[in-house]
Amino acid sequence: MKWSAVGKAFSPRPFNKTVLEKTMQRAWGLHHEARFRDMGDNIFAVHFGSEGDWRHAMSNGPWQFDFNVLVLKEYDSNVRPSEMIFDKVDVWVRVTDLPPGKRTESFGRALGNWLGEVIKVDVDKDGMARGNQLRVRARISIFEPLVRVFFLKATQEENNRT
Incomplete structure (x- = not known):
């Protein structure tokens, strides 16, 4: 139907x-x-x-x-209700305060794949984020806890300091 x-x-x-x-x-x-x-x-x-x-x-x-x-x-x-699997949900993830070089569709895809499965990256026709934040739609497991906030480190050097 x-x-x-x-x-x-x-x-x-x-x-x-x-x-x-x-x-x-x-x-x-x-x-x-x-x-x-x-x-x-x-x-x-x-x-x-x-x-x-x-x-x-x-x-x-x-x-x-x-x-x-x-x-x-x-x-x-053609699928019985008892056979339906409801284990994932699509969510929008908003990434703020990214350097301009990271506000791209390719970075959004990489981030979305890290979270789950990328559905869509909200970018303009040039592949850049609309405005000052990057939005990614990802399919994630409903059985994993949601993370409200996390911080991306800028460089490997920064990773070694913490």
């Missing part, structure tokens, strides 16, 4: 479908109504009313529901 996704709410307790539906339609800022279907084990299918709404929900996360991560995947009608 086009414009459909399957999601899982990583909550310790079962979710209420009606609450999930109302909450996520607001969070996604949908222009058309979406239809939700409970598939058991906190897994649900959602059919979006337009391609734009589907693209927004699929590419602008990560999303949360009831203070827990919500993972969305493209809908595959």
Whole structure:
């Protein structure tokens, strides 16, 4: 089914479908109504009313529901819910205070691959970061703790001093 996704709410307790539906339609800022279907084990299918709404929900996360991560995947009608693997989530990483020579797509790809799997590096047509920060979208494991801040060392000499 086009414009459909399957999601899982990583909550310790079962979710209420009606609450999930109302909450996520607001969070996604949908222009058309979406239809939700409970598939058991906190897994649900959602059919979006337009391609734009589907693209927004699929590419602008990560999303949360009831203070827990919500993972969305493209809908595959040939896979059983019990066989679906929800172990990764796409996140945006913002890197600030980089030297101008490091605000490149290639550096963003290297950083994103270090974090997980690179999905996208937000750069202009010349391959440079937009503005004073580099943004990287990476697919990371939901089972690894999130690191809020880390500092990149400038040189090998700096690494040897610490």
